[in-house]
Amino acid sequence: MQEFMLIFRHEDGLKVASPEQIQVWMKQTMDWIGGIAAENKFVGSNGLPFEDARVVTTKNNKPVVTNGPFGEIKESIGGYIIVKAASLEETIEMAKGSPVLQGEGNSVEVRKIAKGDGNP
Amino acid sequence: MQHQEVISHLFRTESGKITTVLCKLFGIEHIEIAEDITSETFLAALETWTCKGIPESPTAWLYRVAKNRAKNYFSRNRIFTEKVARIIKAIATDKEEIEIDLSDKNITDSQLRMLFAICHPSVPREAQIGLALRILCGFGIDEIANAFLTNKETINKRLLRAKEKLRNEKVPIEFPASPEINTRLENVLTTLYLLFNEGYYSESNDNIIREDLCLEAMRLTYLLIENKQTNLPNVNALFSLMCFHSSRLEARKNDNGGIILYEDQNEILWNQELIAKGAYYLHQSSKGNQLSKYHLEANIAYWHTIKADTKEKWENILQLYNRLLQLEYSPIAALNRTFALAKANSKQEAIREAEKLQLTDNQYYYTLLGELYKDTDHNKAKENFLKALLLAKTNGDRLVIQKKMEQL
Numbered sequence: 001m002q003e004f005m006l007i008f009r010h011e012d013g014l015k016v017a018s019p020e021q022i023q024v025w026m027k028q029t030m031d032w033i034g035g036i037a038a039e040n041k042f043v044g045s046n047g048l049p050f051e052d053a054r055v056v057t058t059k060n061n062k063p064v065v066t067n068g069p070f071g072e073i074k075e076s077i078g079g080y081i082i083v084k085a086a087s088l089e090e091t092i093e094m095a096k097g098s099p100v101l102q103g104e105g106n107s108v109e110v111r112k113i114a115k116g117d118g119n120p
Numbered sequence: 121m122q123h124q125e126v127i128s129h130l131f132r133t134e135s136g137k138i139t140t141v142l143c144k145l146f147g148i149e150h151i152e153i154a155e156d157i158t159s160e161t162f163l164a165a166l167e168t169w170t171c172k173g174i175p176e177s178p179t180a181w182l183y184r185v186a187k188n189r190a191k192n193y194f195s196r197n198r199i200f201t202e203k204v205a206r207i208i209k210a211i212a213t214d215k216e217e218i219e220i221d222l223s224d225k226n227i228t229d230s231q232l233r234m235l236f237a238i239c240h241p242s243v244p245r246e247a248q249i250g251l252a253l254r255i256l257c258g259f260g261i262d263e264i265a266n267a268f269l270t271n272k273e274t275i276n277k278r279l280l281r282a283k284e285k286l287r288n289e290k291v292p293i294e295f296p297a298s299p300e301i302n303t304r305l306e307n308v309l310t311t312l313y314l315l316f317n318e319g320y321y322s323e324s325n326d327n328i329i330r331e332d333l334c335l336e337a338m339r340l341t342y343l344l345i346e347n348k349q350t351n352l353p354n355v356n357a358l359f360s361l362m363c364f365h366s367s368r369l370e371a372r373k374n375d376n377g378g379i380i381l382y383e384d385q386n387e388i389l390w391n392q393e394l395i396a397k398g399a400y401y402l403h404q405s406s407k408g409n410q411l412s413k414y415h416l417e418a419n420i421a422y423w424h425t426i427k428a429d430t431k432e433k434w435e436n437i438l439q440l441y442n443r444l445l446q447l448e449y450s451p452i453a454a455l456n457r458t459f460a461l462a463k464a465n466s467k468q469e470a471i472r473e474a475e476k477l478q479l480t481d482n483q484y485y486y487t488l489l490g491e492l493y494k495d496t497d498h499n500k501a502k503e504n505f506l507k508a509l510l511l512a513k514t515n516g517d518r519l520v521i522q523k524k525m526e527q528l
Contacts, residue, residue, distance in 0.1 A: 031465070034442025035473050038454035042446050
């Protein structure tokens with residue numbers, strides 16, 4: 001088994017959804033993660049809320065803290081999940097079921113986790 | 121005959137107390153001597169009470185005889201006395217006479233310490249459960265063998281090895297120091313949880329043994345609640361879970377020692393007092409910010425105390441299983457989660473998820489698939505129930521599956 005990270009990218013983090021809509025998404029996400037856990041393939045996950053988010057950059061060798069590029073750039077990371085899977089292909093199939101993909105323009109990035117054991 | 125009944129009842133309740141108190145005094149390396157003195161005490165009771173009748177206060181009689189036997193042992197066995205003198209002196213200071221303290225306070229204290237000693241990480245889990253039953257709960261070897269569906273020799277060997285381990289590792293009979301209390305407690309809770317499950321889900325047909333295991337697990341867990349240092353949220357959550365489950369002990373047993381399934385139980389027989397207790401300890405468990413698997417399981421058990429099928433009930437159960445599986449995977453939780461998914465969302469969705477689980481060596485996997493298919497595809501339902509039937513290990517399970525097939 002290898003470990004992969006699925007990174008959820010949202011088209012527009014500032015778009016306001018209704019509380020009802022958010023509740024539906026929450027349930028779908030919980031059920032989706034629960035399904036992965038029921039297959040014993042869940043390793044860990046975190047949601048990354050847009051509140052209390054900052055971006056630190058440098059300008060003229062000095063750190064600059066901004067409220068984030070969320071309004072300026074097209075997409076932002078909403079969360080991630082780490083899963084166990086036999087192959088990249090299996091992970092891609094898992095990713096296809098992610099409720100994040102219901103939002104137009106959203107994406108799930110699949111990345112293998114380096115184990116630091118010399119294997120790529 | 122009557123004497124024997126009284127004695128075997130007293131053996132169950134008192135032998136563990138006597139052994140633990142003696143063992144705490146002698147040290148774990150002399151556990152067999154403590155056990156021998158306890159057996160001799162009960163043998164003496166059997167002989168004396170058969171001739172002279174049962175004394176007015178049988179427990180006090182037993183304690184007195186146990187104390188005398190222990191003291192005799194000391195005077196007869198110089199070497200032993202010299203070996204343990206060091207330890208005992210620390211307790212009895214300059215007294216010549218060895219004091220054996222069988223007060224309630226010392227009994228509780230000894231049992232708590234012994235619980236931590238038995239659940240030491242160096243002892244294999246199965247042996248921990250066996251030792252707890254033998255030393256703390258006064259179970260006979262044949263009763264333990266019956267509960268584990270194995271023979272006396274296997275249990276004897278398992279216990280001997282475990283005691284050897286305790287001796288070799290020089291496990292102290294003491295309350296762990298506060299920095300390590302949480303990790304040691306974690307291990308104790310796992311053993312108590314398994315001890316309870318051993319009773320609740322045992323394949324043994326002996327209803328009495330099953331219930332005794334559950335009650336003993338609860339008694340030991342309650343010891344932890346009564347102790348200030350171990351009265352922690354996860355302990356309360358575990359106790360709450362045990363209360364909710366055991367509220368159904370009466371309703372779930374049929375006359376042949378089989379189990380009546382949840383849906384078929386007469387809820388009038390559910391014990392409301394235990395349900396209320398469960399709710400109380402569930403509330404106690406929510407103090408603090410810890411969320412253990414016992415919290416989640418107790419919450420699931422709480423929802424099961426409401427018999428009516430509502431959307432709210434199954435949605436809550438589903439979300440609790442979703443979280444439980446993220447915390448700790450188990451096949452049974454995966455199957456229960458899929459059942460909740462069928463109730464909360466739809467059977468179609470549950471079938472898709474169930475097919476992914478591929479728990480092909482698990483009879484309950486096929487029972488679940490049979491259940492999910494039964495309204496839409498009789499052939500598939502039958503096919504799955506048949507597979508479950510082939511994997512079923514007990515007659516009780518086979519009967520349940522056959523009944524499901526007949527209902528198709």
